[in-house]
Amino acid sequence: MIYLFKRILKKLISIFTLLFFITTNNLKAQDSLQCGFNRDFFSPAYINWYQQAVLESSKPVQNKRSKVFRDTEFIIPVVFHLIYPQSNGIDNSIIGKIMNEINADFMRLNADSIKLRSKFKSRAGNARIRFVLVNQDPTGLPSNGYTIRFSFNSFGFELNQPINTWQTMKFKSSGGTDAWNPKKYLNIWVCNLASPTSGKTYLAGFATPPKYAPRWDPKYYADSLIDGIVLNRYTFSNSSRSSVLTHEIGHYLGLRHVSGDPPTNFFDSSSKCIYDDSIFDTPRVLHQNVFTCDTTINSCIEPVNDFPDMLENFMDYTGDNCRISFTKQQVNLMRYCLNTLRPQLANIEIKSIVKPDLFLVDIYPNPSKGSLNIDFKDSFSNNFSLVIHDYIGRKVLESRILEPKSLVNIECLSSGLYSIAITNDKSEILYRKSIFKD
Ligand SMILES: [Zn+2]
Known part of the structure; x- marks a missing residue:
């Protein structure tokens, strides 16, 4: 029985990425998970694949096509599947807030990024990935970016429950909502993750990895119907800054924890800094740092170029x-995985190949309180337009640019992130920039 329990735990840990353990009550559960980490986690096949991917993604780009992939924005369509009790009103503004947050994080426009310690600044990466709420469902009907299923069910689990009980929110037949084609959409289920048996919630969210990440069983690969991210409803409704979805998208795009996930558990201090996430520019850490911002922590002394733990990661x-x-390098790996392991997911606007060095325009200030200066150097043409989209994909402003130096009033826009494009009269996108409206 104990063996079976361990096997189940092994399976759980090897397939899903555990995130936060939400209450102190659950620390006991966290302890009991320690036996769940296992050697399979670090199979040679896995390490080889992962390190190869890191190496590949770190290579300097040689040819034009690679440069396009390296430099271009990826655009990922997102659909939320909300599974809520009918009595609890759904505040749709939360979706806007969450979309703004992930877009800021993946464009390195998050306001708190200025808090990054100066020693890490040269390592900080801009993923250049945009997430856009879908405006059509798979059959072409209009969609506001989410589905709703009213349900009082809670979809959590006890840690000794078999893996299939983690997936009930992903199937209509078990009270949840079926995925939209996971090859083409990032599906995010939002539901109550409390265990119906104990009422405890163990996770804030979890994610499936990209296809062929060899740590995971093939039946859970990217094109299976469980592919995507699950968030606990209370994580989702958090009114303050939440980085949970950003963390989970990191896993969804191939990233591991900075600790390299020691085989005993995420919090084990006995691993003696052996394990690493294979990413060259994240400092080695002894284990995951849990709810601390103590910048004096330097849990692993690196022989060369020692850095403290990057708590900001x-x-x-x-x-x-x-x-x-x-x-x-985390950014490079995510883009590599997106490009090679989730090839149908992201749209790449080839027309929008931006050559900032050739197309000389300044758009400032960023952030902006209400007006934007558009200053063209020598590339102005009178067929240019300014098009602004918000981060759930709605066009909020379109205006012809009449002068090489123009001032655009954006006071009417609510606070948040916007994508600004300069287009020509063929609607080709010549230049794109993200800005934050204060
Ligand atoms: Zn995680």
């Missing part, structure tokens, strides 16, 4: 007040 467990940054 989205793939640590330090919490919303600390987690504010990816590194350049």
Whole structure:
């Protein structure tokens, strides 16, 4: 029985990425998980694949096509599947807030990114990935970006429950909502993750990895119907800054925890800094740092170029007040995985190949309180337009640009992130920039 229990735990840990343990009550559960980490986690196949991917993604780009992929924005369509009790009103503004947050984090426009310690600044990476709420469902009907299923069910689990009980929210037949084609959409289920048996909630969220990440069983790969991210409803409704979804998207795009996930558990101090996430520019850490912003922590002394723990990294467990940054190589790996392992997911606007060095325009200030200066150097043409989209994909402003130096009033826009494009009269996008409206 104990063996079976251990096997189940092994399976659980090997397939899903555990995030936060939400209450102190649950620390006991966290302890009991320690036996769940296992050697399979670090199979040679896995390490080889992962390190190869890191190496590949770190190579300097040689040819034009690679440069396009390296430099271009990826655009990922997102659909939320909300599974809520009817009595609890759903505040749709939360979706806007969450979309703004993930877009800021993946564009390195999050306001708190300025808090990154100066020693890490040269390592900070901009993923250049945009997330846009879908405006059509798979059949072409209009969609506001989410589905709703009214349900009083809670979809959590006890840690000794088999893996299939973690997936009930992803199937209509078990009280949840079926995924939209996971190859083409990032599906995010939001539901009550409390266990119906004990009422405890163990996770704030979990994610499936990209296809072929060899740590995971093939039946859970990216094109299976469980592919995507699950968030606890209370994580989702959090009114303050939440970095949980950003962390989970990191996993969804191939990132591991900064600790390299020691095989005993995430919090084990006995691993003696052996394990690493294989990413070259994240400092080695002894274990995941849990809810601390103590910048004096330097849990592993590196023989060369020693750095303290990067508590600011989205793939640590330090919490919303600390987690504010990816590194350049984490960014490279996510883009590599997106490009090679989730090839149908992201749209790449080839027309929008931006050559900022050739197309000389300044758009400032950023953030802006209400007006934007658009200053063209020598590339102005009178067929240019300014098009602004918000981060759930709605066009909020379109205006012809009449002068090489123009002032655009954006006071009417609510606070948040916007994508600004300069287009020509063929609607080709010549230049794109993200700005934050204060
Ligand atoms: Zn995680």
